[in-house]
Amino acid sequence: MTVADIKNTETLDGVAPLADTIRRACERLKPERMRADLEAFARRVKLSGTPEELESFRYLEGRLAGMGYECRLILHDAYISLPGPARLRVADLEPVCITHSFGCPAQGLQAVIVDVGAGTDEDFAAVDLTDKIALIDGIASPQLTDRANRAGAIGQIHVSPHEYRHEMCVSPVWGNPDPGKLERLPKTAVVTVSAEDGAHIRTTLQQYSGLTAVMDAEVDTRWRKTPLLTAEFMPEGASSDCPFVLFSGHHDTWFHGVMDNGSANATMLAVAEALLGEASSWKRGLRLAFWSGHSHGRYSGSAWYADTHFRELAARCVAHVNVDSTGGIGATVLADTPASSELRALADEAVAAQSGQRVWGARMMRVGDQSFWGIGVPSIFTGMSEQPSAGVNDGAASYAAGAEPRQGAGFGWWWHTEFDTIDKIDMGFLLRDTRVYCHALTRLLCSQTLPVDYHAWLDDFAAAVTSLQEQLAGRLDLAPVHEGVMCIRTALPGVPSDKLVIALSRALVPLDFTAGDRFVHDPALAAAPYQVLNPIRALAASPPDTDAARFAAVSARQALNRVVWMLEGAAASLGAGGAA
Structure with a gap:
């Protein structure tokens, strides 16, 4: 083109x-x-x-x-959280390391090291990290820190994929924390070492059972x-x-x-x-x-x-x-x-x-x-x-x-x-x-008409709902969602005004990218497309005719109501000529 x-x-x-x-x-x-x-x-x-x-x-x-x-x-x-100097000691090793924004300050923090590999949910679930230090492959991230927090770890050693140590922010809280989100802030000391030093730590870990690390980390968070x-x-x-x-x-x-x-x-x-x-x-x-x-x-x-x-x-x-x-x-x-x-x-x-x-x-x-x-x-x-x-x-x-x-x-x-x-x-x-x-x-x-194509949005969303309906195997009828999509599609004019595009965006963008609350920032963690559908996805993933499925069905029905309500709001914005 x-x-x-x-x-x-x-x-x-x-x-x-x-x-x-x-x-x-x-x-x-x-x-x-x-x-x-x-x-x-x-x-x-x-x-x-x-x-x-x-x-x-x-x-x-x-x-x-x-x-x-x-x-x-x-x-x-x-x-704001500004990391300062950091120090790590493992047996006779003292590799160069850095700490990270929103990591916990530490002075003489000593604990047993547990290797969790790539740090997937399955990796964390396979070991006991309570009051221990996790050794993790890859760049420090809020996802890994969140998993370490939930696993009860008190420290993290990240192994860079190469010789360079990348500065990172490890908080999963998007923006300034409110009182309810303070608990989501990291509770572990966090450092990163190079790939070569990480390999040396792993070699030492294989040689000594119960190997400990001592961590110092200065972090100025205020x-x-x-x-x-x-x-x-x-x-x-x-x-x-x-x-x-x-x-x-x-x-x-x-x-x-x-x-x-x-x-x-x-x-x-x-x-x-x-x-x-x-x-x-x-x-x-x-x-x-x-x-x-x-x-x-x-x-x-x-x-x-x-x-x-x-x-x-x-x-x-x-x-x-x-x-x-x-x-x-x-x-x-x-x-x-x-x-x-x-x-x-x-x-x-x-x-x-x-x-x-x-x-x-x-x-x-x-x-x-x-x-x-x-x-x-x-x-x-x-x-x-x-x-x-x-x-x-x-x-x-x-x-x-x-x-x-x-x-x-x-x-x-x-x-x-x-x-x-x-x-x-x-x-x-x-x-x-x-x-x-x-x-x-x-x-x-x-452009006279904004280059914003909500027919494309409707196509993507409808495809996601159709796939989910197949996974549900009849356990929840998503027909009201499809009806809402069709109502919007039918009412959407070929040449929408700016005012109409704004009104439709206010209804559909939160459905696309938030968990359903327009006024609260979701965590800075990876999220599935259309997070509002997650309870319905949980129902689809649960074994049929089990208590787990029955519990999941409660949230799934509520999520269905939320999605349909959001789609109806989008349709109403079209019917009202784009009034905000």
């Missing part, structure tokens, strides 16, 4: 085809300006809530204000003031309730973080400037948001913004475009870039037009600053380009990707390490990735 393949029948001002507008916007991108921005970002380590990070935020503010954007830089409270910058531009003559597109990325970093997330910030600035040249054609406004607390607060910035701007976002935000780690050296794979079902066609169009690749339809994952699903905002993109999969050490930066048929292997061996420096950026790839974002945002801002 090329830009010329875009519907040339759609015009922006009665004359100029949309394809021409996209081409002009992309041609305005300035690689030399992007390089200068990267050099500015490379000067500072930007830990959340630190003076150096705030200085870098002020650089962003100055750049955007100079373009003509209305900027607002605020400081808000966030629960409330801090963190910055958040928004920059907005509205079409001339726009009303106060004009819809807008949210374009966001985090600015805090591990170390200098020139790729993660300096390159993405350079992409944001370049696109923001290029799009202004077509502002006379905008049908919607653009709001950029730069978050802190992504790396050290488990998305505290975007979650806080969702909570404090809920009503405005619900009323006006048509889509969320997220950007992370663009333009890395060797990042040749764009096929895995994710989008929600209703924006999948736009993602494929933009990637194909600007890179020649096609996306296979990766589902949005519970990673990145995707804090707006409860509000009901459709989302497109997180990371864009990745290293090609070689089948070796692929877990280095794709730990959260699950078992999907991915073609890429994450963001590179330097990701979340001190080696994420400016030499890891390929300016040609950065321009390519930035063109994809420029393309998608031009479409979202300038």
Whole structure:
């Protein structure tokens, strides 16, 4: 697909085809300006809530204000965790190690080591970890920490897939914890060692029964003031309730973080400037948001913004475009870039037009600053380009990707390490990735009709329900769900207005990506598509005619009622002409 393949029948001002507008916007991108921005970002380590990070935020503010954007830089409270020095001793070994954000502080913590391999649920269930230290293969993650917590462990030693130790946040709590979520915070000390040192520990463990480890870990976890910058531009003559597109990325970093997330910030600035040249054609406004607390607060910035701007976002935000780690050296794979079902066609169009690749339809994952699903905002993109999969050490930066048929292997061996420096950026790839974002945002801002396809969403959801109905083997009738889907499909007009798309999104996006509560952020853990169906899945998985099945049926019926109610709300929004 090329830009010329875009519907040339759609015009922006009665004359100029949309394809021409996209081409002009992309041609305005300035690689030399992007390089200068990267050099500015490379000067500072930007830990959340630190003076150096705030200085870098002020650089962003100055750049955007100079373009003509209305900027607002605020400081808000966030629960931030900054790891300090760590030490590990196992027999006569003292391997170099790091600790992690939200791990528990420890001083002289001593306990028996238990090897749990890859750390699956089955691995944890097969051993007694009470008051012990788990030795686990792979990068530290909230999933593994959550399992260790539930297993009663008091420590974790993670073995990196290679020689590099990746900084990570291990909290499963999305955003700032409320009182009810404090118990979900990690209760274990956590360190990571290299693959070679992990092998030495395993060899020693095989030689000595009851081998113990001694762990020290400094972690500074407390409330801090963190910055958040928004920059907005509205079409001339726009009303106060004009819809807008949210374009966001985090600015805090591990170390200098020139790729993660300096390159993405350079992409944001370049696109923001290029799009202004077509502002006379905008049908919607653009709001950029730069978050802190992504790396050290488990998305505290975007979650806080969702909570404090809920009503405005619900009323006006048509889509969320997220950007992370663009333009890395060797990042040749764009096929895995994710989008929600209703924006999948736009993602494929933009990637194909600007890179020649096609996306296979990766589902949005519970990673990145995707804090707006409860509000009901459709989302497109997180990371864009990745290293090609070689089948070796692929877990280095794709730990959260699950078992999907991915073609890429994450963001590179330097990701979340001190080696994420400016030499890891390929300016040609950065321009390519930035063109994809420029393309998608031009479409979202300038198309007469939003490129949001809810027929595609209905197809995906109906397929999931049909598969589940087969698994149930008659134990629960899902016909009301199919009826709800058909009602929406029948009522959905071919050319929906912005107001109607917003109303339908508010009903269907929470059904797609949340456990059913629009106002609470679900845990930062891998989740099945359409979590609201999980109780019904549990019924399908339970043995028939057992007490387990009868208990499961109670939750399954309640989940069915919830899903049907959500679908009826979507249908009502169509019948009401899109009233919010």
